[in-house]
Amino acid sequence: MRVIAVANQKGGTGKSTTTLNLIHHLSPALLVDADVHQGISKLIQLSDNDIRIIRPASPSDLSILNNVPSSIIDCGGFDSDITRKALELANTIITPSSDDPLDQFALIDFNDVLEFLSEKNKRKIVAHVLINRVHHSRNNFNEMKELVEGLSHMKLLPIVIHASAQIPKSAFKGEGVKSGSVAAKYSKLAKIINTL
Numbered sequence: 041m042r043v044i045a046v047a048n049q050k051g052g053t054g055k056s057t058t059t060l061n062l063i064h065h066l067s068p069a070l071l072v073d074a075d076v077h078q079g080i081s082k083l084i085q086l087s088d089n090d091i092r093i094i095r096p097a098s099p100s101d102l103s104i105l106n107n108v109p110s111s112i113i114d115c116g117g118f119d120s121d122i123t124r125k126a127l128e129l130a131n132t133i134i135t136p137s138s139d140d141p142l143d144q145f146a147l148i149d150f151n152d153v154l155e156f157l158s159e160k161n162k163r164k165i166v167a168h169v170l171i172n173r174v175h176h177s178r179n180n181f182n183e184m185k186e187l188v189e190g191l192s193h194m195k196l197l198p199i200v201i202h203a204s205a206q207i208p209k210s211a212f213k214g215e216g217v218k219s220g221s222v223a224a225k226y227s228k229l230a231k232i233i234n235t236l
């Protein structure tokens with residue numbers, strides 16, 4: 041059972057985008073749309089991808105994850121019992137975030153949730169922060185590095201997904217970016233995830 045949760049309690053940080061692009065490289069057996077707004081389900085419907093999708097109505101619906109070899113969970117941009125259960129079940133948590141001040145504040149709040157869940161589960165639950173949707177000219181992320189280093193339950197991934205017009209263009213087709221430098225980055229991200 042391999043469970044990847046893409047989670048950040050702040051809305052619009054790139055969870056569904058990251059999920060969509062990782063599906064292309066990780067080919068999970070199951071996609072869990074854990075967002076009431078069903079964004080990833082709507083995107084996938086635009087494509088001919090016949091990946092199995094479930095939409096859990098309660099945390100207990102996530103017990104199905106024990107019976108599938110690999111799954112990816114697209115969490116909603118808010119705190120919820122379902123998101124918390126997903127964080128408890130996940131082997132790997134990916135947290136997309138830009139380095140905007142409000143995104144940084146949200147990481148601090150999310151770290152508190154991870155700390156709480158770690159204590160509850162008596163094991164350290166860590167989220168891997170993916171810098172996402174930053175201007176293409178930006179390459180210095182020292183402030184973000186400092187912030188994440190100071191957070192007890194977060195680690196910064198060694199990869200940055202810059203803002204790219206290719207990403208929404210592919211999303212309109214219900215697909216991840218399939219070629220070029222953006223696809224190469226998601227491919228690298230998938231390889232890193234497989235080592236976590």
Ligand SMILES: Nc1ncnc2c1ncn2[C@@H]1O[C@H](COP(=O)(O)OP(=O)(O)OP(=O)(O)O)[C@@H](O)[C@H]1O
Pocket residue numbers: 050051052053054055056057058075079115116117118172173174201202203204205207208211
């Ligand atoms: N790296 C990127 N480059 C360009 N656009 C991006 C990038 N990442 C995300 N976006 C765009 O930003 C918007 C928000 O992204 P997305 O829907 O993935 O966020 P989310 O975290 O899933 O939001 P929610 O919390 O509402 O579910 C979308 O329009 C998406 O296409």
Ligand SMILES: [Mg+2]
Pocket residue numbers: 055056057075079080114115116117
């Ligand atoms: Mg989303």
